[in-house]
Amino acid sequence: MNADIASLHGRRALILHRKDRNRDALESQLHRIGLDVACLAPLSEVALPDADVIFFDADLGYQGLFPWNPSEAPVPLIAILASEAPGRIEWALDQGATAWLHKPIGSTGVFSALAVALRLFEERRQMRASIADLSERVRARPIVVRATLAVMSGLGVDENRALGLLRQAAMRERVTVELLSVRIAAGGALAGLLPQEAVATVAGRTQPGRAQLRRKQT
Amino acid sequence: MAVSLIHARPSIPVGIVVSTTGSYAPVGRDMHDGALLAIRQINADDANPFRLEPVAADPGGQLETYRTVCEEMLRDRGIRHIIGCYTSSSRKEIIPVIEKYDGLLWYPSHYEGFESCDSVIYGGAAPNQHLVPLAGWMLPRYGTNVYCIGSNYIWPWENNRIMRQLAEAAGGRILRERYLPVGSTEVGEIVREIAAMRPDFVFNTLIGESSYAFYRAYHALREQDPEFASDRRPVTSCSLSEPELLAIGGEAAAGHLTSSVYFQSIGRSENAAFVTAFRAAFGAERVTSADAEAGWIVATLLARAIREAGSSAVAEVKRAVYECRLEAPQGPVRVDAENNHAWLTPRIGRSDAAGGFALLWEAETPARPDPYLARVELATVRTRMRAAGARLRVIGP
Numbered sequence: 001m002n003a004d005i006a007s008l009h010g011r012r013a014l015i016l017h018r019k020d021r022n023r024d025a026l027e028s029q030l031h032r033i034g035l036d037v038a039c040l041a042p043l044s045e046v047a048l049p050d051a052d053v054i055f056f057d058a059d060l061g062y063q064g065l066f067p068w069n070p071s072e073a074p075v076p077l078i079a080i081l082a083s084e085a086p087g088r089i090e091w092a093l094d095q096g097a098t099a100w101l102h103k104p105i106g107s108t109g110v111f112s113a114l115a116v117a118l119r120l121f122e123e124r125r126q127m128r129a130s131i132a133d134l135s136e137r138v139r140a141r142p143i144v145v146r147a148t149l150a151v152m153s154g155l156g157v158d159e160n161r162a163l164g165l166l167r168q169a170a171m172r173e174r175v176t177v178e179l180l181s182v183r184i185a186a187g188g189a190l191a192g193l194l195p196q197e198a199v200a201t202v203a204g205r206t207q208p209g210r211a212q213l214r215r216k217q218t
Numbered sequence: 219m220a221v222s223l224i225h226a227r228p229s230i231p232v233g234i235v236v237s238t239t240g241s242y243a244p245v246g247r248d249m250h251d252g253a254l255l256a257i258r259q260i261n262a263d264d265a266n267p268f269r270l271e272p273v274a275a276d277p278g279g280q281l282e283t284y285r286t287v288c289e290e291m292l293r294d295r296g297i298r299h300i301i302g303c304y305t306s307s308s309r310k311e312i313i314p315v316i317e318k319y320d321g322l323l324w325y326p327s328h329y330e331g332f333e334s335c336d337s338v339i340y341g342g343a344a345p346n347q348h349l350v351p352l353a354g355w356m357l358p359r360y361g362t363n364v365y366c367i368g369s370n371y372i373w374p375w376e377n378n379r380i381m382r383q384l385a386e387a388a389g390g391r392i393l394r395e396r397y398l399p400v401g402s403t404e405v406g407e408i409v410r411e412i413a414a415m416r417p418d419f420v421f422n423t424l425i426g427e428s429s430y431a432f433y434r435a436y437h438a439l440r441e442q443d444p445e446f447a448s449d450r451r452p453v454t455s456c457s458l459s460e461p462e463l464l465a466i467g468g469e470a471a472a473g474h475l476t477s478s479v480y481f482q483s484i485g486r487s488e489n490a491a492f493v494t495a496f497r498a499a500f501g502a503e504r505v506t507s508a509d510a511e512a513g514w515i516v517a518t519l520l521a522r523a524i525r526e527a528g529s530s531a532v533a534e535v536k537r538a539v540y541e542c543r544l545e546a547p548q549g550p551v552r553v554d555a556e557n558n559h560a561w562l563t564p565r566i567g568r569s570d571a572a573g574g575f576a577l578l579w580e581a582e583t584p585a586r587p588d589p590y591l592a593r594v595e596l597a598t599v600r601t602r603m604r605a606a607g608a609r610l611r612v613i614g615p
Contacts, residue, residue, distance in 0.1 A: 020282065062370075082310035083306065083310065084332045084333060085331070085332045085372060085376045085379075086379065087375050087376045088375075088376075090379075104314040
């Protein structure tokens with residue numbers, strides 16, 4: 001769901017709560033804000049309809065209410081609570097709730113809960129993506145080290161220069177440094193690493209490994 | 219309606235909203251009768267410059283009805299003080315109404331805690347007054363491998379969560395946590411599992427018929443296998459009460475441990491008077507319970523506070539109630555000004571076949587209510603375990 005709270009019109013909210021004054025108040029408030037609203041209760045085995053944001057009764061929720069793994073909610077979740085018992089709060093957090101509404105539900109609080117849920121859901125999504133990416137890089141670190149060493153010895157450059165060449169080449173080929181490193185570690189040619197201008201620059205300087213570098217380029 | 223006390227014994231209406239029909243009717247009846255007894259005693263005492271007029275409503279266990287009857291009392295009848303609710307869901311349902319009309323709810327039940335509302339006086343035990351003492355009694359003496367069985371709603375869920383924390387802090391664990399739908403008596407599989415797992419003790423938070431069926435089935439198990447005798451692997455709870463022992467019936471009711479702030483067997487003159495008056499009012503066959511006593515406590519506190527305040531206005535009654543010191547059947551009771559919960563005396567009792575409890579332990583002084591368990595030190599549990607360690611090794615097999 002778009003995290004922009006200024007574009008809520010037409011978004012679909014799903015309320016999982018028995019029909020009572022709280023649900024009525026929430027439903028009418030969501031209509032006022034501009035969302036389309038569907039309600040479902042009692043919470044049963046039926047498949048959940050598609051929604052952009054889900055409000056759920058955390059007092060009565062049970063394991064397996066949602067068809068996804070805990071913390072893998074595909075849309076922002078907002079818990080509706082009367083009880084502040086820690087077990088209930090924990091359960092709601094485990095489901096991935098990012099905002100809360102306390103009963104009795106009135107005309108205030110619904111909009112800020114929506115805003116907070118959307119924002120935190122988006123931040124959490126981005127953070128997860130970035131953690132996944134970083135984890136991948138950490139896992140590939142030994143390969144990058146091996147590739148760097150191969151470049152250093154193969155082209156006669158120092159570590160910084162070797163890393164720089166890897167990065168530039170990865171950018172040119174539109175792959176990650178890690179993927180390129182896998183290729184090099186698997187015996188891929190080093191020649192393609194060097195752009196023409198780099199050859200010129202490197203060749204024009206007197207530095208250790210220059211002769212070797214030139215020899216490799218020819 | 220604030221009633222001024224200038225005229226001779228004006229009548230102050232008091233709502234009593236408990237379910238005397240429906241799935242937890244016996245508890246509702248006890249709370250109702252305890253409150254009614256107190257009101258009759260207050261009205262019979264000419265020293266009180268007012269009378270309380272009980273206005274009872276039975277929501278039949280239906281949440282929506284709790285709200286509508288309370289709304290009607292507060293809005294249309296000018297009632298400001300309501301004694302009522304057993305389940306937390308019903309209490310949560312009416313609190314907004316109580317707040318809206320500036321009323322005061324006198325809540326006569328123990329519950330799972332984690333609430334402190336300005337418009338509620340909590341007359342029953344918070345978990346630090348029954349659950350924590352139960353764990354403190356059981357874990358060092360019987361062992362730390364616990365089997366939890368409960369009805370599928372918030373009171374058992376929350377109690378089991380706390381029991382898990384305490385057992386784990388003591389180096390033990392919850393072997394299994396099982397739930398039955400409210401009203402279900404399908405306990406066979408659970409008892410078979412307990413027989414196989416051999417927990418050090420069972421923590422039971424089933425309610426009503428489910429609980430009675432479980433006690434009967436567990437009794438059959440311990441008759442078969444001495445490993446499950448009540449001095450080896452007892453069933454424990456924070457709610458088993460005297461009327462329920464009669465409902466379970468006979469030997470199956472005996473040998474279970476309950477943590478409660480009240481037992482009919484408490485040897486205080488105030489309790490003897492309470493039991494006598496209760497039976498005179500409602501029948502010689504009746505037994506008193508924690509629920510009946512809590513009903514009596516909140517109604518008596520309400521009357522004392524009105525008398526001290528010289529008014530039934532909520533703000534003045536609340537100010538006055540914090541100053542009240544009540545010699546209740548269970549012991550001295552007062553309301554904590556910080557969180558509106560009562561100071562109550564924890565006890566452990568063992569049930570017998572005659573429908574009563576033998577007292578095994580009682581706290582020397584009333585325990586300060588701690589509804590958020592903010593002052594429970596898990597380290598204390600560990601210390602108790604160590605202190606009990608040597609003794610356990612001596613008597614161990």
